[in-house]
Every structure is written in C-alpha cells, then in structure tokens.
Amino acid sequence: MSPWLASSWRLVLEGLQSKAAPHAWCIVHPPGVIASELTDRLVRLLLCLNPINHEPCDQCASCQIRETHPDLVLIEPEGAAGMIRVDSIRNSIHIAYTTASMGGQRVVFVRPADCLNQASSNALLKVVEEPPSGTVFIFQTALPGKLLPTLVSRLRMVKVPSPTLEILEKTSQSLGISLDDMMLAETLLVEPMAVKTDPEKFALARDVLTAMARIRNGEDSQMVVKSFAKTDALIASVVMERVCEKLIRAQFDDASNPVTATLAGPYPSVALLYQFKERIAEVKKQAQAGIAVNVGLALGSLFAAWGFICTKVQG
Numbered sequence: 055m056s057p058w059l060a061s062s063w064r065l066v067l068e069g070l071q072s073k074a075a076p077h078a079w080c081i082v083h084p085p086g087v088i089a090s091e092l093t094d095r096l097v098r099l100l101l102c103l104n105p106i107n108h109e110p111c112d113q114c115a116s117c118q119i120r121e122t123h124p125d126l127v128l129i130e131p132e133g134a135a136g137m138i139r140v141d142s143i144r145n146s147i148h149i150a151y152t153t154a155s156m157g158g159q160r161v162v163f164v165r166p167a168d169c170l171n172q173a174s175s176n177a178l179l180k181v182v183e184e185p186p187s188g189t190v191f192i193f194q195t196a197l198p199g200k201l202l203p204t205l206v207s208r209l210r211m212v213k214v215p216s217p218t219l220e221i222l223e224k225t226s227q228s229l230g231i232s233l234d235d236m237m238l239a240e241t242l243l244v245e246p247m248a249v250k251t252d253p254e255k256f257a258l259a260r261d262v263l264t265a266m267a268r269i270r271n272g273e274d275s276q277m278v279v280k281s282f283a284k285t286d287a288l289i290a291s292v293v294m295e296r297v298c299e300k301l302i303r304a305q306f307d308d309a310s311n312p313v314t315a316t317l318a319g320p321y322p323s324v325a326l327l328y329q330f331k332e333r334i335a336e337v338k339k340q341a342q343a344g345i346a347v348n349v350g351l352a353l354g355s356l357f358a359a360w361g362f363i364c365t366k367v368q369g
C-alpha cells in the first residue's frame with residue numbers, strides 16, 4: 055500500500071481489532087485521489103474467509119475471486135442526475151438480509167456516498183444502525199459535509215490524508231494539468247482535483263484570492279466586489295477562511311504556500327485575522343444553512359473588513 059495511506063490503514067486495523075468492530079465505515083479521501091487502494095483492501099479483508107494477521111490471505115475461495123464478488127453489493131449513482139436512487143438502496147438492503155453466499159461476511163459498498171439524496175440516506179439509516187449480522191457497510195466520499203449528519207453519526211470515519219507533493223506531481227503529469235493549479239486548489243479548497251473535476255469552483259476560488267490581493271494592494275474593496283455579484287457565497291467564504299488560516303499560520307512558521315505567494319506580507323495581526331475569520335464563519339454558516347444570502351452584500355462586507363484590517367499593516 056502507498057506509504058501515505060499507512061496511517062489511515064492503521065486506524066482501520068485498530069477498529070477491526072477492537073472489541074466492537076465497526077459495522078459501518080466511512081472512508082473520507084481527498085477528491086480524485088487514490089483511496090481505492092485502501093477501500094479495496096478493506097473490502098478484500100472483510101470478505102476473506104481466513105484472514106492472516108488482519109490481511110486478506112489471497113488463498114481462500116473468496117480471495118481467489120477476481121471478478122464481481124457475490125457478497126459484495128456495490129451501490130453507485132445512476133441516471134442523468136448522478137444520484138443514488140432509493141430503489142437501489144432498497145434492493146441492496148434486501149440482499150443484505152440474505153445469507154452471504156460464500157459463508158463469510160457481506161459488504162455493502164456505497165460510492166461515492168455524497169451522491170445519496172435525502173430519501174436514499176433515510177432509507178439507509180436503520181439498517182446502518184443495526185445491520186444484519188455479518189454485513190458491513192463501507193461509505194466512500196470526498197465530501198463528507200454532503201452526508202446526512204444522522205447517517206454520519208452512525209459511521210466510523212477514517213480520513214485519508216492529502217497526497218504528498220510527489221503524488222500531486224505524478225497526477226498532474228498523467229492528467230496534463232498544471233501542478234501549481236493543483237496546489238492552489240489543494241490550498242484553497244482542500245481539493246487538488248477541483249482543477250479538473252470542478253473548474254468553475256476552482257476559478258472562483260482563484261478569483262477570491264486575487265480579489266483579496268488587489269484589496270491588499272490598496273484597491274477599493276467596493277470596486278473589487280462588483281465582479282462577485284452572483285457568486286457562490288459558500289465557496290467564497292470557504293476560500294476566505296482558508297486564506298485566513300494560511301496567513302495566521304504564516305506568522306508562526308515561514309512555510310511558503312500558494313496563498314503567501316500571492317499575498318505578500320506583512321500581514322494583519324493574528325488577533326485581527328481571527329476576528330475576520332469569525333465574520334467569514336457567519337457568512338459561511340448562513341450559506342451552509344441554505345439561507346438566501348445577498349451575495350453582493352455579504353461579500354462586500356467581508357471584502358470591506360479585509361480592506362480595513364489590511365490598512366492596519368500598511369502604515
């Protein structure tokens with residue numbers, strides 16, 4: 055297994071070895087990046103009839119199956135909407151209550167779990183809470199925030215860390231996208247693959263950072279905010295929060311990152327940055343709750359606050 059997955063795998067093994075081994079896992083991974091290595095191993099381990107030292111044995115009848123395993127139920131999005139339908143959930147719950155055909159455990163694998171809608175999540179709640187004996191659920195997602203909190207509370211979460219620079223380099227080469235862009239997306243959105251999977255979101259993130267740099271350099275915040283009249287308040291506030299965190303951290307260690315590369319110091323004091331972060335959090339909270347935010351006004355006030363704290367360091 056890749057070295058950067060080792061710590062997550064250890065968490066999985068600790069869980070499996072504990073007295074009450076989880077019967078529902080959620081593997082949270084950085085978007086677009088190789089978590090399948092870990093989930094595949096977990097699936098194989100759970101299905102193995104004769105695991106050796108908590109590793110699949112590779113020898114038993116179950117391990118020998120290379121094609122579709124009869125005791126593995128895959129739940130994936132279907133149709134144009136790309137959602138997981140409540141029908142496929144009901145079907146797989148039905149299967150989960152029948153005996154595993156190989157005599158070992160049965161695994162229900164939901165990927166990506168963020169494609170569950172309200173109805174399909176609700177349909178899962180009860181069976182995930184008390185699954186039929188021998189059935190283990192695995193949810194995989196890069197966007198745990200999109201999962202129903204009542205579902206999340208029933209899952210053992212295992213976070214896969216962001217990939218190393220080396221892995222980003224390899225990925226950017228194989229996909230033909232810029233490494234700088236991927237690192238910027240990683241810094242601002244914690245999603246290096248957003249460059250490819252969600253270019254609009256990435257463009258907005260970059261615009262927000264650029265806007266903050268312009269204001270930092272003395273441009274009028276109300277002029278700058280004009281191009282953001284119809285933007286996504288949630289993404290914008292997430293990005294501003296990340297920028298704040300990077301600037302706060304930059305005052306304790308001098309690690310350079312795409313934010314400090316764009317926004318030259320000196321920076322507002324840590325105390326001012328924390329106050330600013332609180333204001334950002336308010337906007338984020340409203341946006342998350344789906345409260346209709348007047349984006350122009352909300353961002354206007356945030357940009358104005360940013361402009362104000364920037365004047366505190368220019369003197």
Ligand SMILES: [Zn+2]
Nearest residue numbers: 102111114117
């Ligand atoms: Zn085996």
